[in-house]
Amino acid sequence: MGTKKRNTFRESILAASKELFARFGFKKTAVDDIAKKARVAKGTIYNYFRSKEEIYRTILQREGKIMIVKMREAMRDQKTAQLKVREMIIAKIKYYKNLSFLYEINRQRAEDLLPFIEKERAEIAKQELNLIKEILEEGVNNSALQAINIPATAKAIAAAINGLEFGWTLEMELEGAIAEIDDLLQILFHGLELRNARE
Known part of the structure; x- marks a missing residue:
């Protein structure tokens, strides 16, 4: 069989x-279901993947x-650190809204996850944290x-985002989520104190 086929x-x-996992979840999706949906023999699946777990991980x-990539593209042309973080978060929320099963994986507690998923979830979180660090480093370097403390500040921003993204993704329309994101970033980047109170 040729490579293209x-x-x-x-x-x-x-x-x-992907469609079946999004609709029914990992546990309720059988390899037989995948074969039927893909219009291939069940044995054909095992020519490409060792298990349902490997399909899911892939x-x-x-x-x-x-x-x-979408988060990085969204922040690329923004001029300030605050706008870069804003567009990064909005891109993430839009992506989660379109791919709810990825979001569901990301919000589960570690003990509820299938063991093979935890490593992938941790890698996504690490890359997101690195994006935030890059934004902060650029902002500091540009004065x-x-x-x-960039690592600590990046962790705090990531924690704030992760703590609120459930509502932004599943409970709110995008416009409402963006308004809350703007409020959060205003606090994170400018603080709560009045300017004259700091002088």
């Missing part, structure tokens, strides 16, 4: 699996990479931000 089968299996890795 092999790739077509593989992509069909992944597309069918999808998660791919979608995580796509999300990070737009005061000297700060």
Whole structure:
């Protein structure tokens, strides 16, 4: 079988699996269901993937990479650190809204996860944290931000985002989420104190 045909089968299996996982979840999706949806024999699936877990991991890795690329693209042309973080968060929320099963994985507690997922989730979180660090480092280097403990500040921003993204993703329309994101970033970047109170 040619490489092109092999790739077509593989992509069909992944597309069918992604749709089924998004609709029914990992545990309720059987390999038989994937084969039927992809219009391939069950044995064909095992020519490309060792297990349902490997299919799921492949999808998660791919979608995580796509999300990070979309976040990086969204922040690329922004002029300030605050706007870069804003657009990064909005890109993440939009992506999660379109791919709810990735979001559901990301918000589960570690003990609730299938063991093979935790590593992939941690890698996505690490890359997101690195994006925030890059933004802060650029702001400090350009003298737009005061000297700060970048790793600690990045962790605080990531924690604030992760703590609020459930509502932004699943409970709110995008416009409302963006308004809350703007309020949060105003506090994170400018503080709560009145200017004259600091003088």
